Amino acid sequence: MTLKEKKSLKTFNQLKMKHFFKIHISIAIAFLLLSTSCKKEQTTENLSQKTPNIILIMADDQGYGDVGSYGATGFTTPYIDELANQGMRFTNHYAAQAVCSASRAGLLTGCYPNRIGISGAFFPNSKNGLNPKEFTIAEMLKDKGYATAIYGKWHLGHLEKFLPLQHGFDEFVGLPYSNDMWPVKSDRFPPLPLIEGNTVIDSIATLEDQDKLTALYTKKAVNFIERNKENPFFLYLPHTMPHVPLGYGGKFKGKSKQGVYGDVIMEIDWSLGEIMKTLEKQGIADNTIVIFTSDNGPWISYGNHAGSTGGLREAKLTNWEGGQRVPFIVKWNNQIPKGVTNNQLTSNIDVITTIASIVDGKLSNNTIDGYDLSQLWMGKTTESDREYYYYYQHRNHLSAVRNDTWKLVLPHTFRSYESRKPGNNGNGGGNENVTLTEMELYNMISDPGERINVISQHPEVVKEMMPLVESARAEFGDLNVDIKRGKGTRSVGMSK
Secondary structure, three states: OOHHHHHHHHHHHHHHHHHHHHHHHHHHHHHHHHHHHHHHHHHHHHHHHHOOEEEEEEEOOOOOOOOHHHOOOOOOOHHHHHHHHHOEEEEEEEOOOOOHHHHHHHHHHOOOHHHHOOOOOOOOOOOEEOOOOOOOHHHHHHOOOOEEEEEEEOOOOOOHHHOHHHOOOOEEEEEOOOOOOOOOOOOOOOOEEEEEOOEEEEEEOOHHHHHOHHHHHHHHHHHHHHHOOOOOEEEEEEOOOOOOOOOOOHHHOOOOOOOHHHHHHHHHHHHHHHHHHHHHHOOOHHHEEEEEEEOOOOOHHHHHHOOOOOOOOOOOOOOOHHHHEOOEEEEOOOOOOOOEEEEEEEEHHHHHHHHHHHHOOOOOOOOOOOOOOHHHHOOOOOOOOOOEEEEOOOOOOEEEEEOOOEEEEOOEEEEEOOOOOOOOOOOOOOOEEEEEOOOEEEEOOOOOOOOOOOOOOOHHHHHHHHHHHHHHHHHHOOOOOOOOOOOOOOOOEEOO
16 A cells, blocks of 8 residues: 555544544534433423422301212302312311311411410400411421412401411411401401501401402412412412301302302302413413312301201301311322312311422421321322311310211310201301210211210220320310310410
């Protein structure tokens, strides 16, 4: 081979190697970019799974039997029913207590209300509220980078230090307490304030003003979703309705066969529909957990302006099933099985613990009573395996305990509606104090209406359940027994 030929071959090989490396470097860069893209996509997917939006809707005094999928008649709730069809519906679910403030305190903190010193309902002259040291679901989610808002009824203290902005919420528009705590009902009540943030912006002076509340909350909720569609958010929508006095928009008047109460429920259902449509429009429906529940049973002393317990015993303000068992529906596309009815024992105090598990949120170092039901929600287990304590609304009376099958009712005094004639057209009827002097036992599977006391047939069950009674009394106390404040409870917030 000549020198010229050798040089030509060398040049050819150099060009060949250069081309070889150029091709492989391009492939490597492409592979690196693809890997980075996949990694970014995977990271985004994981972040999305850890930060679902959360919408928590709670009606006020809506009974167990006031939703179509729970047996309602005389009106329809198509959007709430569709929520159940697309998610999970619970049939053995309990409010934290059978009255407004205590119920809401339990929902937001995951505690039995008496653990944090709250019982009954706060009034406009109350000087206390939810202790600022308590850790709410809004604070937990805010720490995770969520935008947080509440539109509706607060009822955990009307003084500024107790209002939502001091408990983890970025935005608040609504009432500080119940809509019947106004001068129309009693001259001892001040004007009913509508608050934005920490400032009173208006007063609810007439029934026409109350007619606008559900639509107002819905408009605020839709706007909040639209503004935060690119960020994780927590929306808490505790409706004022259907607490008396009943208010509802004009387009719903006369829409139901049941009358005013049915019309009001249909507007609440419409409100959910507007929220679900907004989620779809913004393309975030699949990454949003939607929960619907109630704060306690219906106030049946108001007759045709009250709801239905669905055949359960007694109603609001009592620890019988009609007072504390409430609807609970949760939907999360592609995560929670569709159209499932769950009969396990659950409660609103479980919400914060379950959400914390889903978003990897940090809970309070204080004792929390709620259970983590995330596996139950996702259909990965069928057992909740828990017990439950019923405390009466006034102070610290232990009224009953239950497990999956049995409810042991203890001697206590309660307000009964069953022997009194209900009111009509917005006027309240009567109730009377009734004292239960002996324990009673009910099978919650065969007799959820608590009509057949079987304590004489099952002494072994009573013996089995008494440790639950003693456990509750050891931890919280029981005014029926020791006439003193609950043991180990945290104090309610007090104003100076």
